[in-house]
Amino acid sequence: MEGPGLQTPPDDAAAARYSFLFPIGYSNSSECGYCRRTRSGFSYYAIATSLTPAFYQKLVDRCWRRSGTLLYRPNQRHSCCPHYTLRLDSTQFRPTKDQRQAVNRFNHHILGDTYAREAARLHPRTRAEARRRHNVFDLLERVHESEAGVLKGPPPAPDHAFTVTLEPDTFTEEKYAIFENYQRLVHREPPDKISRHGFKRFLCNSPLERGSLAGPDGRERRLGSFHQCYRIDGQLVAIGVLDLLPDCVSAVYFLYHESIHWLNPGKLGALREIALAREEGYRWWYPGYYVHNCAKMRYKIEYKPQYVLDPEDLNWYLLDKEALALFDKGHYVCLSRKGVTEGATAPESTSHPPSPEAPLSTPPQHSSNSDDEDQDEEEDEETSFLLTSSMPGIPTLAEMEALDMDGLVLRSDFAEGFVLASHLVVWESESVGQVGTLKSRVAELIAAVGPDLMGEVCIDFRKRVGA
Structure with a gap:
């Protein structure tokens, strides 16, 4: 295998092309966010200081997801709840009867009978328009139908004023109030588990760089992390946390005030996100991981056509x-081989939704008690070294030993600017197979990301604020 072939460190002007990652490692989680099991399965973890949207798109297409600045790639072979990446083709999506009814009921609630009657009298549809509306459910037309900005005057006014805005993913007390209400009353999270710090950490101020990209059709696509904010009569009632990437709208989380639970806001949010992907040219909608043995995740497959990412050949x-x-x-499924293996023991189907405090699983909490550590090692059949693990879709130890990583770019508090891996004093004396060494940690990260993306990564060993 060939490395990027860099001989001298790049200058600071080149920083924009890199995504900055700190390797945590491959380890067992303390608790599963879906079934609440402890020692629930292995994942590879890293911290993102900064991510380019294009790089994160590639990670998502290799089974990765993020929770705040924490990046993780789960081992589907060794997990209580195997996670599979899904995506939906927004251009081919056709709403079901139930989904259409949800939109119509919401629009009727916002507009009211008086407005609908007067609008039909003052702005009558032609016979052709009425026939088309009866026969075709136009998703883009219907999801915007009740928005204040598109309503036709004159009075009477609708029963409620409804607006949707795409805003930066920054913290506000208004947003936190929705988060607190949702976690406490809808998600039934204990009050001591709900905090401003938790909201900020996982759902605000993401490491994704914000920008824009001109698509092939000429339309400008926003890039970065955003909050899609839903307001009724000026009051914030729901938030869709979104990552807008070059080719997709990636749903991070959706939360709402319990007072609108009866309006089926989760379904409405999904339909609006699919509409956003279609109308702004992203094409794909990523609803997050699919967990087959979790009953609360089954709603995701009601949106079709969906494609699942095979963890072995990384095709859809x-x-x-x-x-x-x-x-x-x-328990573990490989669609490229149409194969099934049992893997770890699957729990019974659970109705517990994942918490944003632990969207996938809680990273391991290392005990200072050596007896506890010995017990954990006995319980875990999986190795804690990624390159000799069972994780599908990554290079082998032999392949990583043959890979030239000398040109990898690093950042450290002990040097100004960038440093090449080959310039490190310990680099030549260490081997990839020496577990726990700097070289083995770097090799794990590159294997999990993919050697072909090595030139887009800067290994960031700088001290993190708040770490």
């Missing part, structure tokens, strides 16, 4: 009846 496969039948039969 249609999540049809045949594919779902494989998930019913086994």
